[in-house]
Amino acid sequence: MSAVDAQALLHGHRVMPVYTPASVDEARAVACALQAGGIGAIEVTLRTPVAMGAVAALVREMPDMRIGAGTVLEVEQLRRLKDIGAAFAVSPGSTPELLAAAVELEIAYLPGVATGSEVMAALAAGHRLLKVFPAEPINALELIDAWRGPFAQARFCPTGGIDAARAREYLRRSNVACLGGSWLTPADALREGDWARVEALAREAVALAAE
Known part of the structure; x- marks a missing residue:
């Protein structure tokens, strides 16, 4: 059994919003605004009690959007995401158990990496699209450049x-x-329900990715 190809799944979705939901209704409004702005994939972080329900609702109601979940820390979360039909899962790091479970459950998975050893472990488990986190604090631009050679x-x-x-x-x-x-x-746009602003930011991001 091999890992699901997360890169193929997310091909063409070059800017992916990372969003933490305050409610299921807010998640619906945010996803609709992002989709109206041309965004086709979203990572909903599992950092609030409503997050798993929000993922489930978006999976049901927005079949044309890639709905994934982030801040996945446990194998049981992966199992629940598979059960509700999430398209992909993302972690801020990785463990051997999560790397293996994603393959077993046949769910696209982006393990988090910040060192060469973590990249090697993810590649050995069959994963090819890796989340670099936290990007700015670890100067990820230089890391990504350095990794181009050994991790082609x-x-x-x-x-x-x-x-x-x-x-x-x-x-x-x-x-x-x-x-x-x-x-x-x-945060201020979410607080004010300014979905037009979210849509406008989405349009700008899509244009940026097309440059």
Whole structure:
């Protein structure tokens, strides 16, 4: 059994919003605004009690969008995500158990990496699209450049502290398949229910990725 190809699943979705839901209704509104702006994939972080329910609702109601979940820390979370039909799962790091379970459960999985050893462990388990986290604090641009040689088969999804201005630099790297960012769903826009702003930020991100 081999790992599900997360890179193929997310092909073309170069900017992926990373969003933490306050309610299922908010998640619906956010996902609709992002989709209206041209975004086709979203990572819903499992950091609030409503997050798993929000993922389930979006999977049911938005079949044309790749609905994934982040901050996956336990194998049981992977199992629940598989059961509700999530398209992919993302972790801030990885464990041998999570790497193996993703293959066993046949769910696309982006394990988090910040060192060469972690990249090697993920590759050995069959995963090729890896989340680099936390991108900005660890100066991931230089890491990604350095990894191009020894890890030519790997592709990366840097996440963590990236804004629209920095996104352009990451997307220019040939081994960056996509990136994650919370700047598309700013806290004040969510608080005010300003879905037009979220849609506008989505349109700007899509245009940035097309450069």
